[in-house]
Amino acid sequence: xxxxxxxxxxxxxxxxxxxxxxxxxxxxxxxxxxxxxxxxxxxxxxxxxxxxxxxxxxxxxxxxxxxxxxxxxxxxxxxxxxxxxxxxxxxxxxxxxxxxxxxxxxxxxxxxxxxxxxxxxxxxxxxxxxxxxxxxxxxxxxxxxxxxxxxxxxxxxxxxxxxxxxxxxxxxxxxxxxxxxxxxxxxxxxxxxxxxxxxxxxxxxxxxxxxxxxxxxxxxxxxxxxxxxxxxxxxxxxxxxxxxxxxxxxxxxxxxxxxxxxxxxxxxxxxxxxxxxxxxxxxxxxxxxxxxxxxxxxxxxxxxxxxxxxxxxxxxxxxxxxxxxxxxxxxxxxxxxxxxxxxxxxxxxxxxxxxxxxxxxxxxxxxxxxxxxxxxxxxxxxxxxxxxxxxxxxxxxxxxxxxxxxxxxxxxxxxxxxxxxxxxxxxxxxxxxxxxxxxxxxxxxxxxxxxxxxxxxxxxxxxxxxxxxxxxxxxxxxxxxxxxxxxxxxxxxxxxxxxxxxxxxxxxxxxxxxxxxxxxxxxxxxxxxxxxxxxxxxxxxxxxxxxxxxxxxxxxxxxxxxxxxxxxxxxxxxxxxxxxxxxxxxxxxxxxxxx
Amino acid sequence: xxxxxxxxxxxxxxxxxxxxxxxxxxxxxxxxxxxxxxxxxxxxxxxxxxxxxxxxxxxxxxxxxxxxxxxxxxxxxxxxxxxxxxxxxxxxxxxxxxxxxxxxxxxxxxxxxxxxxxxxxxxxxxxxxxxxxxxxxxxxxxxxxxxxxxxxxxxxxxxxxxxxxxxxxxxx
Numbered sequence: 127x128x129x130x131x132x133x134x135x136x137x138x139x140x141x142x143x144x145x146x147x148x149x150x151x152x153x154x155x156x157x158x159x160x161x162x163x164x165x166x167x168x169x170x171x172x173x174x175x176x177x178x179x180x181x182x183x184x185x186x187x188x189x190x191x192x193x194x195x196x197x198x199x200x201x202x203x204x205x206x207x208x209x210x211x212x213x214x215x216x217x218x219x220x221x222x223x224x225x226x227x228x229x230x231x232x233x234x235x236x237x238x239x240x241x242x243x244x245x246x247x248x249x250x251x252x253x254x255x256x257x258x259x260x261x262x263x264x265x266x267x268x269x270x271x272x273x274x275x276x277x278x279x280x281x282x283x284x285x286x287x288x289x290x291x292x293x294x295x296x297x298x299x300x301x302x303x304x305x306x307x308x309x310x311x312x313x314x315x316x317x318x319x320x321x322x323x324x325x326x327x328x329x330x331x332x333x334x335x336x337x338x339x340x341x342x343x344x345x346x347x348x349x350x351x352x353x354x355x356x357x358x359x360x361x362x363x364x365x366x367x368x369x370x371x372x373x374x375x376x377x378x379x380x381x382x383x384x385x386x387x388x389x390x391x392x393x394x395x396x397x398x399x400x401x402x403x404x405x406x407x408x409x410x411x412x413x414x415x416x417x418x419x420x421x422x423x424x425x426x427x428x429x430x431x432x433x434x435x436x437x438x439x440x441x442x443x444x445x446x447x448x449x450x451x452x453x454x455x456x457x458x459x460x461x462x463x464x465x466x467x468x469x470x471x472x473x474x475x476x477x478x479x480x481x482x483x484x485x486x487x488x489x490x491x492x493x494x495x496x497x498x499x500x501x502x503x504x505x506x507x508x509x510x511x512x513x514x515x516x517x518x519x520x521x522x523x524x525x526x527x528x529x530x531x532x533x534x535x536x537x538x539x540x541x542x543x544x545x546x547x548x549x550x551x552x553x554x555x556x557x558x559x560x561x562x563x564x565x566x567x568x569x570x571x572x573x574x575x576x577x578x579x580x581x582x583x584x585x586x587x588x589x590x591x592x593x594x595x596x597x598x599x600x601x602x603x604x605x606x607x608x609x610x611x612x613x614x615x616x617x618x619x620x621x622x623x624x625x626x627x628x629x630x631x632x633x634x635x636x637x638x639x640x641x642x643x644x645x646x647x648x649x650x651x652x653x654x655x656x657x658x659x660x661x662x663x664x665x666x667x668x669x670x671x672x673x674x675x676x677x678x679x680x681x682x683x684x685x686x687x688x689x690x691x692x693x694x695x696x697x698x699x700x701x702x703x704x705x706x707x708x709x710x711x712x713x714x715x716x717x718x719x720x721x
Numbered sequence: 722x723x724x725x726x727x728x729x730x731x732x733x734x735x736x737x738x739x740x741x742x743x744x745x746x747x748x749x750x751x752x753x754x755x756x757x758x759x760x761x762x763x764x765x766x767x768x769x770x771x772x773x774x775x776x777x778x779x780x781x782x783x784x785x786x787x788x789x790x791x792x793x794x795x796x797x798x799x800x801x802x803x804x805x806x807x808x809x810x811x812x813x814x815x816x817x818x819x820x821x822x823x824x825x826x827x828x829x830x831x832x833x834x835x836x837x838x839x840x841x842x843x844x845x846x847x848x849x850x851x852x853x854x855x856x857x858x859x860x861x862x863x864x865x866x867x868x869x870x871x872x873x874x875x876x877x878x879x880x881x882x883x884x885x886x887x888x889x890x891x892x893x
Contacts (some may be wrong), residue, residue: 135770142766222824447802454756455798455832458805460818 154181162190170205172196173245187214196245197238199426204241209234213471224466230474237478276398278658285394287663289386293670296383300376300677307369307684314365315358320694323355327699352699359695366688373681380674387667391659395652413550413558417619418630421580425625428534428573431524467495482512487520496526502533516542531575538569545586554596558609561590571621578628580621587614601644601651608643612636723880737775739859743851745769745778747844752779753786754793754836760826761837793839794832801835 158179166174177192190211197205213230220226330347447456471492478485487507493499502525510517522536543565551558563586571580590613593606620631752765769779790797805814817823827833866872875881 130773132771132773135772136767139767139770142770143763218821221821223827447806454794455801455830455835457827458802458814458829458831460811460815460829463819 151183155179158188158190162193166193166195167247170195170198172198172201172247175245185214186217186220187212194239194241194245196241198246201244201246202241204239204245205237205427207234207236207239208232219466223468225469226466227471228473230471232474232476235476235478276655278655278662281394281398281659282662282666287387287390287666288393289383289390289663289667290670292386293383293667293674296376296379297670297674297677299379300674303372303376304677304680304684307372307681310365311684311687314362314688314691315695316691317694319358320355320691320697323351323695323699324697326351327697348699355695355699359692362688362691362695366685366692369681369685369688373678373685376678376681380678383674384671387660387663387671390663391656394659394663395656413617413634414630414632415552416550417582417632421621421628421630424571425578465498467493467498469493469495470499476507478507480512482515483509485509485512485518497529500527502527514544514546515540518543532573533575534573536569536571538567540565540567542566550591556595557593559592559594561592563587563589573625576624576626578621578623578625582617582619584617585614586617589613589615600647604644604647605640608640609636612639615639723883739852739855740848741773742775742778742855743848744772745774745776746782746851747848748774749779749782750786750843750847751837751840753783753788754790754797754840756827756833756836757787759833760822790836793836797835797839798831799835800838801831801833804834804838805829805831 155178158181159176162176162179163174173194173196175192175194175196176190178190180189180191181187182189188211191209193206193208193211194204195206197203210233211230212233213227216224216226216228327348330344330351333344447458469492472490474489474492476487476489485507486509487505489503489505491499491501491503493503496502502523504523505520507520508518509515512518517539518541519539520536523534525533545560545563545565547562548560549557550560565584565586567582567584569580569582571578573579591609593609595602595606615634615636617632617634617636619633621628622631623629748765748769752762755762768774769776804810814829818829828837
């Protein structure tokens with residue numbers, strides 16, 4: 127036995143263990159600092175710097191000093207800087223690899239502080255495709271109307287007038303019809319034809335023999351003559367009826383041709399003209415991109431924070447399997463007698479340093495295992511009588527208790543917030559600068575799964591705007607003057623849709639102010655443009671239109687000719703008893719042309 | 722300083738029986754295959770120091786098996802995951818999971834469990850196999866190694882002289 131046991135080895139083991147313990151004790155601060163920086167960088171996708179970590183054992187606690195989290199979009203700026211984070215840890219749970227923190231103090235939180243060195247990482251680790259999706263400019267690019275009155279002559283040089291085409295087409299049709307009718311007239315019986323019938327009638331009268339046989343023969347000839355005359359008269363009547371129908375058709379076409387220039391005017395007005403619709407929602411046009419940008423930034427940060435609440439878990443049979451953030455293999459989770467999340471901060475007291483002063487509150491139940499905890503993360507912040515602000519409250523929650531039905535909401539209220547100089551519109555041609563204002567604003571936002579629903583209501587007063595527009599025309603000047611004269615307005619913005627596709631609806635009484643300012647001016651300009659457009663179009667189309675009237679007049683002559691021919695054919699054939707056999711009885715039939 | 726180093730080497734090379742070297746190699750397999758800072762490696766360290774095993778072999782073996790573990794991690798993960806998700810063992814694992822000591826040991830990690838299983842299963846066969854190999858080495862290859870230029874050069878160094886003195890070792 128002695129051969130196998132090395133008694134001094136026990137002392138060596140104790141000594142070695144003590145040495146390892148001592149090394150760990152001396153280096154634990156450094157390792158904690160490294161762990162915070164590495165884990166933070168993994169989640170944020172940019173550098174996280176920690177000046178110092180201090181781990182104490184009795185009691186078990188950690189104090190982190192000067193934490194800087196780089197803004198991944200602005201590597202020379204910190205998204206968040208924290209002066210100190212201090213918390214105690216439950217030792218027994220810490221041995222079980224559970225960080226259960228009853229209370230955490232987060233002091234001196236600041237946003238957007240400058241960095242001395244760039245915080246960009248070579249590769250943005252952990253940046254999801256969702257964040258890249260938001261990084262694209264999804265804000266709708268709205269066209270700002272130019273308010274320039276276009277040169278009508280130049281405009282018409284490049285435009286095809288439909289009305290001219292229609293007029294020319296109708297003209298061709300009328301001319302073709304006229305030619306056809308002339309030909310038809312030539313084919314119809316005329317005065318000469320009826321003169322011949324008259325002569326024939328006379329001959330029949332003269333040539334009749336006496337007696338009953340003779341009278342019968344005459345009657346027979348007369349009947350035959352009447353039949354011939356009737357046939358010709360019917361042909362003329364049909365022609366007259368056809369002419370009436372055709373003329374009616376052509377008149378409809380002429381009417382359409384006369385309406386066509388007005389359609390051209392409307393079309394060109396819509397395409398080139400100043401429409402009152404253009405200024406109906408100027409607020410959305412000017413301010414929409416800015417609000418869309420803020421919405422996008424908020425969603426980007428939400429997407430960055432989301433993985434910290436949504437732990438990647440998988441199921442293998444009946445047990446849960448989880449990929450540890452920075453270790454090999456997977457951790458298999460079994461049922462616990464007293465289930466607790468792996469990481470939980472029951473209450474974190476946070477104080478935020480704004481330019482206006484200190485803004486403090488608390489965040490409760492911070493964990494990525496809300497299904498185990500059974501409660502959502504909640505935050506509640508408030509401050510009053512700050513410099514440049516009467517009051518601010520922020521409340522919200524991030525609910526992952528049912529991971530398949532995530533729900534986040536936030537409510538931010540600002541009262542008497544003094545807005546410093548900021549750009550409301552970054553458009554190169556239509557810049558709008560807010561020089562100062564007092565605002566009351568409320569933001570209510572909810573994100574359920576992919577569905578986004580947010581409303582911002584703001585009232586701005588004691589407002590000073592400047593609008594150094596680049597466009598130099600009467601309407602732009604009127605809008606600029608109206609904007610610079612505004613000293614208060616109310617605004618309501620609604621964001622609705624999904625995370626990847628949302629609509630921004632913006633309403634403001636600024637629209638009414640702007641509309642009133644430019645309505646009359648715009649009305650005059652629109653009327654002037656319309657008049658010029660009308661004059662120019664009718665200058666081109668008026669002549670051909672008049673020709674159409676002239677051409678239609680020609681059909682009257684054809685109608686008269688047909689009437690005359692009917693008259694010519696309406697003569698008595700034979701006498702006495704023979705007359706009674708006449709189909710028309712000598713009545714003149716008249717066709718009244720509709721023109 | 723060379724004397725101190727030689728004395729250290731003496732301690733490290735003091736147990737030279739094949740069994741002692743083999744046992745050291747088997748312990749080094751456990752320490753090398755499993756994550757180094759796992760709790761069970763404290764037990765391994767205790768055994769290595771208290772039992773008369775060759776410390777040089779343990780140190781070198783740990784380094785070698787740690788390198789090999791990089792390549793074998795996927796295998797360990799598969800073995801560990803299979804063991805941890807086995808229905809028949811769920812009761813046992815659940816009981817262990819609710820004990821702090823076992824949570825510190827991190828037995829529920831697939832690589833930890835898999836590497837431990839593999840190293841324990843191979844422990845006994847590896848002991849006997851390395852015993853045989855060491856004996857064969859000593860019988861057939863050691864003399865040849867002693868005659869190589871490297872060994873000749875090493876034996877001529879001052880350090881080796883001091884080491885021999887400290888060791889009180891006569892060449893065979």
